[in-house]
Amino acid sequence: MNAPMRRQQGATLLVGLIMLVLLTLMAVTSFRLGKSNLQIVGNMQFRTETVRAAEEAVEAAISLPTSVSVASAANVDVNADGTPDVAVTITPTLLQAHVVTNAALVLSNPDEIGCALGQAQAFGVVGAAVGNSLCARTLYDLRVVATQASTNTSVELHQGVSVQVPADTVCSVVPC
Numbered sequence: 613m614n615a616p617m618r619r620q621q622g623a624t625l626l627v628g629l630i631m632l633v634l635l636t637l638m639a640v641t642s643f644r645l646g647k648s649n650l651q652i653v654g655n656m657q658f659r660t661e662t663v664r665a666a667e668e669a670v671e672a673a674i675s676l677p678t679s680v681s682v683a684s685a686a687n688v689d690v691n692a693d694g695t696p697d698v699a700v701t702i703t704p705t706l707l708q709a710h711v712v713t714n715a716a717l718v719l720s721n722p723d724e725i726g727c728a729l730g731q732a733q734a735f736g737v738v739g740a741a742v743g744n745s746l747c748a749r750t751l752y753d754l755r756v757v758a759t760q761a762s763t764n765t766s767v768e769l770h771q772g773v774s775v776q777v778p779a780d781t782v783c784s785v786v787p788c
Contacts, residue, residue, distance in 0.1 A: 665698035666758035708751040
């Protein structure tokens with residue numbers, strides 16, 4: 613029937629302990645894997661929030677054409693709790709600028725009517741024969757750096773923007 617107690621070696625106990633160790637290792641591994649996946653998703657969420665805050669600051673900066681040409685800083689409240697969450701700095705770089713000629717203006721466009729310059733007497737007037745209008749078209753590269761305060765998540769974006777400005781604002785860069 614049953615073997616005497618002195619002949620039992622404890623094989624069942626040993627197999628049971630090995631299985632328990634293996635199950636514990638599997639549980640710890642799955643916990644760590646789940647934790648790292650959660651961290652990855654959280655980091656992606658912080659990055660996405662920071663990118664959206666940077667884009668919001670760029671939209672605010674380019675809504676006023678005069679503010680595009682100067683460096684600016686903004687604080688964005690991402691979660692609408694009343695405290696700024698993301699600090700954004702915008703650094704513009706002028707890539708191109710050219711004065712628009714009167715002949716190139718589209719006078720049906722309300723933004724370009726103010727650019728038209730009537731032809732005055734050309735004799736004896738310096739620069740009158742060039743046919744330039746009062747407006748210039750510029751192309752800026754906006755370097756945007758956004759940093760989230762709580763996580764120190766930082767992103768850098770580059771946004772190109774073309775802006776029509778008064779010609780005398782770019783006369784130091786291009787001939788007018």
